[in-house]
Amino acid sequence: MSFALLYRSSTPHAERWRSGLERLIPDLDFRTYPEIGKPEDVRAALVWNPPHGLLASLPNLGLVISLGAGVDHILNDPHLPHDVPVVRLVDPHMVVQMSEYVVMQVLRLYRQDLAYAEQRREKVWRELPQKPPGEWRIGILGLGQYGSDAALKLKAFGFDVAGWSRRPKTIEGVRCYDGAAGLTAMLARTDILICLLPLTPETTGILDARAFAALPQGASIINVGRGSHLVEADLVAALDSGHLYAAVLDVFSEEPLPAASPIWSHKRIIMTPHIAAATNPPTAVAIVADHIHRLRDGRTLQHVVDRERRY
């Protein structure tokens, strides 16, 4: 039986994936959606945002590999076969990219970049009082590969770092909170809140008016999780009321962000077009090839998603 991999993504990287994977797996039958060929040949799928029902239409599918760190874009398919393992792409290069982005944006908030930009627009030259990093309380939502790496890198700059996860975790030098009560406790002591959670039914809309009210006056947020973690209207209201100071957003409930969104021109929002940690074919190809080899050799798969937890 033929072993075909079906690739499906909205990015223009199909040829880089094909050539990269064919170099590592010379007999690979690489197919790019919508050119599926015989559905029964497809044994594995490498996907971002697959159309609902696509994966269910492949009778011999043995593995779904996410093209990103998250799998919400796969698990939200109501027809997703229950018995096919889904694996996450865990690429240290993406973790490093994410931490770079987070460190850069935390430094900008801490060193008052928005206030200085405001002064600049008015041609005002004034040194602002500067609190040291140890007086800035960072709160990280999510302490997986991304959250824990960012926590340690921010810690190295001297920030007062805490983190929250669903289940108890321990990270040296980082105050770790967990569970519902822990979330409220962490929010109450957070000046900069960073969302690095997976998107699940429990975390959808976690950044809402209620969470913002639990943050101290003048706090800021950074969302590098998923757009649906954030209730955008609640954020704009919290910024405009002055309760929150600023926000950094890399992800949005609808991408590309619609032209009518007030976020495009909001002076207290720093925004980027979902570039914090892009999938990087040069490093990710070997990781994906390893998933495929494990499937073909009948070895244990890695980074398999727990369908119950949804990450």
Place this chain on the structure above:
Amino acid sequence: MSFALLYRSSTPHAERWRSGLERLIPDLDFRTYPEIGKPEDVRAALVWNPPHGLLASLPNLGLVISLGAGVDHILNDPHLPHDVPVVRLVDPHMVVQMSEYVVMQVLRLYRQDLAYAEQRREKVWRELPQKPPGEWRIGILGLGQYGSDAALKLKAFGFDVAGWSRRPKTIEGVRCYDGAAGLTAMLARTDILICLLPLTPETTGILDARAFAALPQGASIINVGRGSHLVEADLVAALDSGHLYAAVLDVFSEEPLPAASPIWSHKRIIMTPHIAAATNPPTAVAIVADHIHRLRDGRTLQHVVDRERRY
């Protein structure tokens, strides 16, 4: 004989310095310019930008302490007594602040913040190709406390870091250049040039059209040294011709930057009002007190400026 310290600065921190120093040196006679009292009482001066001739008018002056890392603002006084030692303020807190600023701005250039800001103004949503940090060649002018700390911190992010100093230096993992030939060689391999030099007659105007021409097409510069290191008109010309891509400026030839300067509104310049590494009384007070104790006790002074080198 009375032991008076004369304080002179343009910042509003006189009272913080007075209370901080009086706590450490209870019998200190702290005087704030222009309330000099009897000039012969003044044994030490703690100054930023002292009026020319002020220090020469103090007959028993035994020590001049700079309120900043640089001493150009003292040495440019033509009446400065030749036999009075001048000491620099070397505060690790300021070095840390400077490296934070440098790391933040390098990350912004590397992660294409200006290009994304440009897209945002046009409401364009497009992921740009992103070179890894190892393909970004950083060149640091000056490898003293500031330059070497910044070099190591940038190195930790994976950048390809080189540095240049007047005399040969060695820093592990950093390609070190020196002398006039070394300068040209380093510029030719620099994508982001960072000026952390002391201001001396040799380094005045070092960032000029000639230096920019020696940089590769598309390079960017960060000036956190002194405003007079940079020929501002040459920078604007190099940016507008497209030879340089962007600049980050924290210091200017005239401060506050005059309202008529084109820098205020230049889209390829990130600017801040001389805040990269501000003198921080809470940490600096003990360092200044130590200079005073050494003078009074007749012990060896530290961080004394070499008048010939001018730093």
